[in-house]
Amino acid sequence: MKEVAQAAQDSYTRIAATLIRVTGNWTLAEDCAQDALTAALERWPRDGVPDNPGGWLMTVARNRAVDVLRRAAVEETKLREMAMMWEPAPPDDRLRLIFTCCHPALSLEARVALTLRTVAGVPTAGIARAFLVSEATMTRRLTRAKSKIADAGIPYRVPSDLGERLPGVLAVLYLLFTRGYDADGEPAFADEAIRLARMLATLMPNEPEVPALLALFLLQHSRRNARRDAAGDPITLDRQDRSLWDRAAIAEAVEILGRTPVEGPYAIQAHIAACHAGDETNWRSAAEWYDQLARVQPTPVVELNRAVAHGYAHGPAAGLALLASVNGAPEGYMLAVEADLRERAGEKAHASDLFRRAAAAVPDGPERRALLKRV
Incomplete structure (x- = not known):
């Protein structure tokens, strides 16, 4: 029932948080919150959706916790605290x-x-x-x-x-x-991460990296419908059908970035993701943002992606020059990046061999199949 699903999204965390604070019992809190959702699935189709779904769920969960605690002969002071718990958690x-x-x-x-x-x-x-x-x-x-x-x-x-x-x-x-x-993840977890980031941004409006992380998630997830072919294999960014991207999510992310100062790595990554959000990628801007990210977060993966960005912004030779200084990145990704740069430089045979070696260096699955298609 969609009303229960929506109420769960809106209220579950509040209910669990309140019950944990009052009872100090994590398992009890989770069980009672879940019991309330089960009760809603049983009663709402028959009795109708209440005017305040979240308040209804809180009341049912609270009453369930009171019953359990009473049966367990918990001290009266704890019961009194539970009885006073009428409002959702602050x-x-x-x-x-x-x-x-x-x-x-x-x-x-x-x-x-x-x-x-x-x-x-x-x-x-x-x-x-x-x-x-x-x-x-x-x-x-x-x-x-x-x-x-x-x-x-x-x-x-x-x-x-x-x-x-x-x-x-x-x-x-x-x-x-x-x-x-x-590629092999649980898609619903990305939606949950976005929901939690949105909640955290509401609760912590003065922490710039929080809305920046939300913007990054929205920009990345906006491409979810274009990232796989019919066989479920990854499609590289330059080959994706951009008409399938979620423009509403992109617009929201861009609006967030417009009012959020750049104070950390998530904001920089979000600005990099925004460079891809138009009808074509602004690779020069992406390369500049990667230069900044490499100063803040000089990891092998960042350096590898920086080489890619410079390769597209300033030509394959520029990318290969940066790639030569990267140490510690996963072998399969190193080979795949070099293969892509060699292919765009016209070195087809060399690129084909590198794609084959890259495929052998990654686990069997969608990524390997995608690399073998490039061969």
Whole structure:
């Protein structure tokens, strides 16, 4: 039922965050929030959608938590707190939940999984598929992560060292997005990352990297309908049908960037993505932004992409010159970039051999098939 799905998107995080704050019990909070959604699926088709769907879900979840706590003979003070919980969680509760799930004491994998389960409400089975493990294994990992939060006394609050902790939160959202955006990923995870970034941008309007990350997600995801051919293999940017791109998402991202100062790597990456958003790519501008990104984030992958941008902006020779200084990038991608530059330089035989070697260096799947097509 679409009304339940919409209410879940709007209210699930608020409900879970409030119940965690009041009860201190992560599993109870998640179970009661899910029970409320199940009740909505049962009752709303029969009784009609309530005037305040989020408030209805909060009330049902709260009452369910009160029943469970009462049966467990929890102290009366806890019950009184629950009985007073009539309104949805204030924004700070959602921030507390996000920063707790993304605490640096947890492994990066645990942070992503816990964010998916508790903040986004993704079923454990779906998370398990994304991590290529069984549902039972993922359940154990989530349980260990919650236990570590309790045992280590990780505080359920927005940290005072926000400048130090926020990049870690954004990195979790970025990894979540890529798990949905990659060729073998869960597409719904990209949508969840966008939703969470949008929520975080609303809660933290004075942190420029947050809306910048949202703009980056929107620009990347706008190309989702043009990134695969009929066989599901990747189509390179220069060969995509741009009429299939989501122009509304692009317009929103460009508007965000127009009012957001450039203060970090996500803003720079978003501006690079925006260079591709027109009828054709502005490669000269992209190369300039990559120069700036390489100064801020001098990783092998950034340097590799910088060589690509310069190769398109200033000719294959310029790209090959930069490529020669790249160290540490994955072999398959290095070979693929050189192959593309050699092909555009007219060295067809050399390029064909490089594409073949690049295909052999990546795992079997869509990327390998796409490289072999280039051969």
